Amino acid sequence: LLNNVLDVAKLQSGKMEIRKERFNLSDCIDQVIDMLKPLAHGKKIELMSDLSSKVPIELISDEHRVRQILMNLVNNAIKFTENGEVVIRTDLVNIENGFVQIEFSVTDTGIGIEEDKLEKIFESFYQVDSSFQKKYGGSGLGLTISQSLATELGSKIKVQSKPGRGSSFSFSLVAEVSGEEHR
Secondary structure (H helix, E strand, O other), X not given: OHHHXXXXXXXXHOOOOOOOEEEEHHHHHHHHHHHHHHHHHHOOEEEEEEEOOOOOOEEEXXXXXXXXXXXXHHHHHHHOOOOEEEEEEEEEEEEEOOEEEEEEEEEEOOOOOOHHHOOHXXXXXXXXXXXXXXXXXXXXXXXXXXXXXXXXXXXXXXXXEXXXXXXXXXXXXXXXXXXXXXX
């Protein structure tokens, strides 16, 4: 919670630093899965990735912030899914002049969100329902931070959801291609 509050303060004050460094996209996603797999397996939820072979593997961008967004989105997906699966996907949107645009999505088979609440879920400390705090926990900062980080990276998190049928959170990333063009 303290780290989340500090991140919100940095983002709001404009002091969040975005660092561009070379990283392996597949390794980044594997780290997210490795860290959250025990939580998913504890709930008997399948956690997996579906990475397009068209997406370059070596990128230059802020790996830490990409991983932080994915961690928050996957953690929420697991938290609000009682059975089924959570899937991290990457798809190639465009590749041109040494830069790639990748669409990330985290899709779950969870409880879903009512349409009139979709924009509010990105507000600080917002909980869809006050009973959610007791049942699911959390601070209500993960999506706020993720949306702010996505903005810092030049994107916006979009959400599609149907109550009782799950949700899909997505954002895009424009990054420089480093090394290999494809996996």
